[in-house]
Amino acid sequence: QQPVQSPQAVILREGEDAVINCSSSKALYSVHWYRQKHGEAPVFLMILLKGGEQKGHEKISASFNEKKQQSSLYLTASQLSYSGTYFCGALDSGTYKYIFGTGTRLKVLA
Amino acid sequence: GAGVSQSPSNKVTEKGKDVELRCDPISGHTALYWYRQSLGQGLEFLIYFQGNSAPDKSGLPSDRFSAERTGGSVSTLTIQRTQQEDSAVYLCASSFTAAGANVLTFGAGSRLTVL
Numbered sequence: 001q002q003p004v005q006s007p008q009a010v011i012l013r014e015g016e017d018a019v020i021n022c023s024s025s026k027a028l029y030s031v032h033w034y035r036q037k038h039g040e041a042p043v044f045l046m047i048l049l050k051g052g053e054q055k056g057h058e059k060i061s062a063s064f065n066e067k068k069q070q071s072s073l074y075l076t077a078s079q080l081s082y083s084g085t086y087f088c089g090a091l092d093s094g095t096y097k098y099i100f101g102t103g104t105r106l107k108v109l110a
Numbered sequence: 111g112a113g114v115s116q117s118p119s120n121k122v123t124e125k126g127k128d129v130e131l132r133c134d135p136i137s138g139h140t141a142l143y144w145y146r147q148s149l150g151q152g153l154e155f156l157i158y159f160q161g162n163s164a165p166d167k168s169g170l171p172s173d174r175f176s177a178e179r180t181g182g183s184v185s186t187l188t189i190q191r192t193q194q195e196d197s198a199v200y201l202c203a204s205s206f207t208a209a210g211a212n213v214l215t216f217g218a219g220s221r222l223t224v225l
Contacts, residue, residue, distance in 0.1 A: 042216050087153060089214070096165060100155075
């Protein structure tokens, strides 16, 4: 069963902040975040390997709570280039299936 | 190669025909994944290879779908007797190994349209 992301879609003005959540019914040992722009392939943003870990990449950061089986992606002072669909991804350690979340469509307006 | 290469980039076929989609992963990547993405939808897991082996084929939508990988490199996804609901973008990704710490690199995808 794929991780569930919320919200499904969000519209922002340039400079506003957003949080995207990823929740799994299965234990998570690592979480990846990808962004897919319209008509393009998904591109890796960051990976979180340990429970409670937080990482940052410019104005995009993420946290991972292993106990709650949740991860969140934080976008601060959003830019037009942040528009796209964001997916969390996780490896099923039993089957090695790599499953993506339901996706969150983000639109940043000028 | 430098990146994941997929061919064809676009394929239009008639219902009932067979199609083959090819994926050439990054050199040295032992894990290879196939996903299907219908218009405006998420990434549906199809199959995964570690080397030439596919440990789990349960993601394939029906027995019309099959995939193989030879020489631990190129993979082919075959769809027999295509149906209109098979229309989608088929994405291939590879990673160094299947472990959770490794990042997936995607190809540009093969857009399949079944008329």
